[in-house]
Amino acid sequence: MSKASVSKPGARLRERGPAPVFAALGDRTRLRLLARLSDGQARSISALSSDTSLTRQAVTKHLHVLEEAGLVSSLRIGRESRFTYQPEPIAEARSYLDEVSAQWDDALARLRALVEDD
Amino acid sequence: MSKASVSKPGARLRERGPAPVFAALGDRTRLRLLARLSDGQARSISALSSDTSLTRQAVTKHLHVLEEAGLVSSLRIGRESRFTYQPEPIAEARSYLDEVSAQWDDALARLRALVEDD
DNA sequence: TTTTTACGCAACCAAACGGTTGCTAGTTGG
DNA sequence: CCAACTAGCAACCGTTTGGTTGCGTAAAAA
Numbered sequence: 001m002s003k004a005s006v007s008k009p010g011a012r013l014r015e016r017g018p019a020p021v022f023a024a025l026g027d028r029t030r031l032r033l034l035a036r037l038s039d040g041q042a043r044s045i046s047a048l049s050s051d052t053s054l055t056r057q058a059v060t061k062h063l064h065v066l067e068e069a070g071l072v073s074s075l076r077i078g079r080e081s082r083f084t085y086q087p088e089p090i091a092e093a094r095s096y097l098d099e100v101s102a103q104w105d106d107a108l109a110r111l112r113a114l115v116e117d118d
Numbered sequence: 119m120s121k122a123s124v125s126k127p128g129a130r131l132r133e134r135g136p137a138p139v140f141a142a143l144g145d146r147t148r149l150r151l152l153a154r155l156s157d158g159q160a161r162s163i164s165a166l167s168s169d170t171s172l173t174r175q176a177v178t179k180h181l182h183v184l185e186e187a188g189l190v191s192s193l194r195i196g197r198e199s200r201f202t203y204q205p206e207p208i209a210e211a212r213s214y215l216d217e218v219s220a221q222w223d224d225a226l227a228r229l230r231a232l233v234e235d236d
Numbered sequence: 237t238t239t240t241t242a243c244g245c246a247a248c249c250a251a252a253c254g255g256t257t258g259c260t261a262g263t264t265g266g
Numbered sequence: 267c268c269a270a271c272t273a274g275c276a277a278c279c280g281t282t283t284g285g286t287t288g289c290g291t292a293a294a295a296a
Contacts, residue, residue, distance in 0.1 A: 023144025027254085028137045038218050040225035046272060058255050060273080065253095079263040079272050087222050090215055097212045100156045104205050107158035145284085164242055176285055178243080183283095197242050197293040 018096040021089045024069035029054065030062050037072060037085040044080040136214040139207045142187035147172065148180050155190060155203040162198040 024030060033048060045063065049056040063083055066072045070089045074081050142148060151166060163181065167174040181201055184190045188207045192199050 017146060017149070019144055019146045019149055021144075022140050022149075026137055026139075026141025026144045028135060029254090031135070031137055031140075035218065035221075038221045038225075040222060040229065044272075054254090055256060056273080057257085057275095061254075076273090081273070085222060087219065090218055090222075094212065094215045094219065097208055097215070100153065100208055101205065101212065103153075103156045104158060104203060104208075107156075111158065147284090162242075172284095173286065174243085175287085179284075194243090199243070 018093055021069050021071065021093050024065055024071055025093070027062070027065075029058075030066055033059070033062055034066060034071060034085065037083060040085060042075070042082040042084040044082050046080070048083065136211055139187050139189065139211050142183055142189055143211070145180070145183075147177075148184055151177070151180060152184060152189060152203065155201060158203060160193070160200040160202040162200050164198070166201065 025034070029052070032052075036048065037043060045056060045060055048063070049059040052059060063072065063074070067074055067083070071086055072083045073086050074083050076082075143152070147170070150170075154166065155161060163174060163178055166181070167177040170177060181190065181192070185192055185201070189204055190201045191204055192201050194200075
């Protein structure tokens with residue numbers, strides 16, 4: 001048969017700020033894994049390890065880092081554990097960068113307003 | 119008088135992908151520094167160290183990490199070196215996240231199209 | 237001119253990271 | 267039942283990271 005045990009339900013240790021998410025994104029390998037998973041398809045560890053030069057264990061560690069940051073979730077099905085992309089943290093990271101950009105744009109606008117003070 | 123020596127002109131070691139930028143953003147302290155600088159005002163190291171519990175040296179290191187990622191630039195003026203926010207890498211990071219989100223959205227749309235195949 | 241002020245550099249340290257190897261154990265297909 | 271597949275766990279290793287302290291020095295203020 002096929003027993004299925006959940007490992008990460010959903011929103012767990014959120015709101016420690018966006019830094020952990022950025023940290024998880026700060027690695028080439030992790031970015032590639034996330035890019036492959038961002039098509040919504042759940043994939044097993046060995047499937048994700050197949051096209052890499054790294055060891056399965058290395059990939060496993062990276063996947064757990066992504067999971068810890070909430071960027072993916074894992075579900076054990078039978079003998080394999082499948083990882084699924086989770087969009088929320090990316091959305092949060094995006095809006096954080098938007099805020100920073102917005103503050104910068106505002107500052108620029110104010111500066112221009114001062115210069116063009118005719 | 120006031121001798122001024124440049125330390126980071128502009129686009130230097132760009133295009134190693136977005137990972138280094140995310141890595142630089144993956145730290146609370148660095149995010150705070152960047153947030154303070156994102157108003158466009160150039161600030162000295164001691165000014166940026168004043169409202170922190172960290173050592174000036176620690177702040178200095180963080181600033182250099184940000185500089186290495188292109189997120190800030192530094193200019194030595196007299197006895198102090200001022201750091202300035204640089205918007206380009208943030209813009210790049212933003213558009214990268216946009217791409218990931220877009221791929222996810224597309225996948226979702228295709229899925230819905232399959233389900234609602236009346 | 238003396239004294240602050242603001243930095244830079246170097247050494248050092250514990251902890252985290254990225255990665256590997258070896259071994260064990262549950263699943264599944266033949 | 268047995269062999270092959272998939273994964274988890276633990277130990278180990280070199281390097282990076284985040285932080286400190288101490289010291290030397292250029293620039294500005296008194």
